[in-house]
Amino acid sequence: MKKPISKIIDGKRVIVKKPELLAPAGNLEKLKVAVLYGADAVFIGGKEFSLRSLASNFPISEIEEAVKFAHSHGCKVHVTCNIVLHNENLEGIKEYLMALDKAGVDAIIVADINIMMIAKSLNPAFEIHVSTQTSTLNSKAVEFYHDLGVDRVVLGRETSYENLRSIMEQSPVDIEYFIHGAMCINYSGRCMLSNYFSARDANRGGCSQSCRWYYDLFENGNKLNDETMPPFSMSSKDMCLINQIDKLIEIGVDSFKIEGRMKSIHYIATVVSTYRKLIDAYCEDPDNFVMSDFYKDELFKAANRATCEGFFDGSVDENDQLFNLRDEHPTQDFCMRVVAFDHDAMMATVEQRNYFKVGDEVEFFSPKHENRKMTITQIKNSADESVGVANHPMELLQIKVDFPLDVHDMARKLRK
Numbered sequence: 001m002k003k004p005i006s007k008i009i010d011g012k013r014v015i016v017k018k019p020e021l022l023a024p025a026g027n028l029e030k031l032k033v034a035v036l037y038g039a040d041a042v043f044i045g046g047k048e049f050s051l052r053s054l055a056s057n058f059p060i061s062e063i064e065e066a067v068k069f070a071h072s073h074g075c076k077v078h079v080t081c082n083i084v085l086h087n088e089n090l091e092g093i094k095e096y097l098m099a100l101d102k103a104g105v106d107a108i109i110v111a112d113i114n115i116m117m118i119a120k121s122l123n124p125a126f127e128i129h130v131s132t133q134t135s136t137l138n139s140k141a142v143e144f145y146h147d148l149g150v151d152r153v154v155l156g157r158e159t160s161y162e163n164l165r166s167i168m169e170q171s172p173v174d175i176e177y178f179i180h181g182a183m184c185i186n187y188s189g190r191c192m193l194s195n196y197f198s199a200r201d202a203n204r205g206g207c208s209q210s211c212r213w214y215y216d217l218f219e220n221g222n223k224l225n226d227e228t229m230p231p232f233s234m235s236s237k238d239m240c241l242i243n244q245i246d247k248l249i250e251i252g253v254d255s256f257k258i259e260g261r262m263k264s265i266h267y268i269a270t271v272v273s274t275y276r277k278l279i280d281a282y283c284e285d286p287d288n289f290v291m292s293d294f295y296k297d298e299l300f301k302a303a304n305r306a307t308c309e310g311f312f313d314g315s316v317d318e319n320d321q322l323f324n325l326r327d328e329h330p331t332q333d334f335c336m337r338v339v340a341f342d343h344d345a346m347m348a349t350v351e352q353r354n355y356f357k358v359g360d361e362v363e364f365f366s367p368k369h370e371n372r373k374m375t376i377t378q379i380k381n382s383a384d385e386s387v388g389v390a391n392h393p394m395e396l397l398q399i400k401v402d403f404p405l406d407v408h409d410m411a412r413k414l415r416k
């Protein structure tokens with residue numbers, strides 16, 4: 001019997017089946033940020049058998065550390081093992097899965113049926129999530145994977161809301177659905193552009209993102225594009241379903257996935273904390289929830305490409321494509337991360353991430369506090385000398401602040 005999605009408690013309807021917020025993490029630092037800024041679960045890639053080979057994947061020793069940190073904060077760790085296996089990739093898979101199991105990971109994300117079978121034979125309790133790489137888009141395919149013994153299906157990004165709703169009504173397993181991040185111009189990952197253009201296999205972790213390169217258009221040897229029609233890309237806009245979160249919660253989607261293991265800590269902190277606040281506020285009082293501009297404004301403080309709602313309404317058109325747009329629209333610039341705080345002196349030790357100077361207005365944001373603004377009045381370098389500007393990447397500096405800060409708080413420079 002399915003769990004109810006909402007209940008009346010003390011005369012008020014509340015959501016009792018809150019979706020998991022699942023965040024990406026390309027390395028240990030990003031994982032800690034995702035956990036601290038509100039993720040219920042994180043997904044990471046191992047050094048082997050994972051896509052996104054450039055996403056600074058984790059060796060086993062770091063996976064163990066990641067699991068310890070995440071579990072100590074009540075957060076789960078899912079590890080991607082979602083390459084499409086060729087015969088030459090078979091060696092070492094058993095040993096790798098055994099090491100993941102021993103490390104205490106909560107689930108593995110798998111595309112190849114062989115890996116699913118090996119994992120279940122090693123440990124029947126091994127939690128298996130079917131990767132979006134399988135392009136699962138219908139209820140019968142979900143049932144098929146359930147019969148194989150998997151625990152969750154990550155639907156293809158091409159699943160419309162109407163399809164999702166009917167899958168949710170019948171699904172015998174958990175359903176994970178993408179809510180934010182990059183899209184492929186082909187069925188998720190089932191793409192050979194990168195193989196043809198750069199000899200890098202998108203389905204074995206090597207996608208060179210050839211869809212985002214710029215192309216000229218030729219017909220019979222004649223170039224068709226000119227200065228009125230510059231070179232174009234085939235890239236899709238990113239997906240952003242912030243306006244649809246209420247609908248997705250009300251049909252009981254089990255997990256909301258944010259894409260982006262290559263993204264910065266600023267992006268991860270901003271996107272995770274925004275969806276965290278939105279989901280919590282909606283679940284607490286869904287019938288009186290008002291979708292304010294606050295959530296969208298927060299989201300676009302981090303670097304985002306132009307966004308659309310992908311296949312949510314069933315299809316996409318030319319407005320959901322980038323063509324020749326190169327859009328990153330951050331409304332604010334990430335400038336520092338707090339690494340220590342001296343309460344008596346009200347001085348924060350910060351790690352410089354982008355240029356800032358005395359006189360700049362900055363906004364601190366944090367998993368614990370509302371956003372707070374202040375003007376920078378003093379910056380000191382490691383020799384305790386006052387300096388006017390912070391222009392060395394990753395330099396540790398001291399700044400005088402107007403309010404207490406915590407380690408892992410971050411600041412953005414407000415654009416005038």
Ligand code: SF4
Pocket residue numbers: 183184185186188189190191192193194202207208209210211212
């Ligand atoms: S080249 Fe583009 S469409 Fe193809 S797998 Fe890579 S990101 Fe996706």
